[in-house]
Amino acid sequence: MVARLNRLRWRLSRPLTVGVRLILVKGHAVLLIKHSYGRHWYLPGGGVKKGETLEEAARREALEEVGAMLGPLRLFGVYSNFIEHKSDHVVVFACEEFTLTPTRTREIEAVRSFDLDHLPDDLSPGTRRRLQEYLAGGPPAAGNW
Numbered sequence: 173m174v175a176r177l178n179r180l181r182w183r184l185s186r187p188l189t190v191g192v193r194l195i196l197v198k199g200h201a202v203l204l205i206k207h208s209y210g211r212h213w214y215l216p217g218g219g220v221k222k223g224e225t226l227e228e229a230a231r232r233e234a235l236e237e238v239g240a241m242l243g244p245l246r247l248f249g250v251y252s253n254f255i256e257h258k259s260d261h262v263v264v265f266a267c268e269e270f271t272l273t274p275t276r277t278r279e280i281e282a283v284r285s286f287d288l289d290h291l292p293d294d295l296s297p298g299t300r301r302r303l304q305e306y307l308a309g310g311p312p313a314a315g316n317w
Contacts, residue, residue: 188259192230193217195248195266195306196240201285202303203272204295205237208281212296215264216240230265236275238283243269249305251298253317262317264302 193215196203204213216237220229227245234240245265253260274283286292288307291300298317 189261190220190226191217191260191262192220192226192233193262193264193302194230194234194240194242195264195302196234196238196242196270197266197268197288197306198270198285200288202288202291202306203238203240203283203285204292204299205280206282206284208279210296212294213284213286213292213299214296215299215302217262217264226263227265230263234267234270236277237280239273239275240270241273242267248310249302249315251315251317253298260317262298266306 194217195215203216205216206213216234217230218233218237220226221232224232230245231242234242245267248264248266251262251264253262288303291303295303301317
């Protein structure tokens with residue numbers, strides 16, 4: 173009951189969210205994260221703050237989560253998620269030029285590079301779809317997360 177009320181309060185107070193995710197690839201390896209509160213591997217990223225551009229959010233999240241200073245970003249795709257009455261919108265950027273300075277946060281349990289041909293079984297479903305699209309040469313014009 174409490175969870176249901178919290179979800180309703182959240183939906184009424186934050187009816188729309190915008191986030192960014194990053195496909196960070198060097199050579200044939202992609203950089204993924206595992207959150208301290210989750211069980212899957214994900215693309216790095218997070219929410220867009222008020223007054224922040226999408227690119228600024230992507231660069232900030234890359235630095236905060238994995239210690240990455242990014243080169244040129246390429247818009248990869250825009251996706252929507254309406255599961256559980258959400259209205260989440262995710263903008264995905266791809267970046268093949270970046271430098272890493274290892275960083276530690278309480279939110280991120282692990283940061284690791286995986287060969288694109290040997291991805292872990294415990295990828296999040298959305299991450300798996302985005303990487304399949306990346307390997308196929310690009311995303312649909314728009315789609316569901």
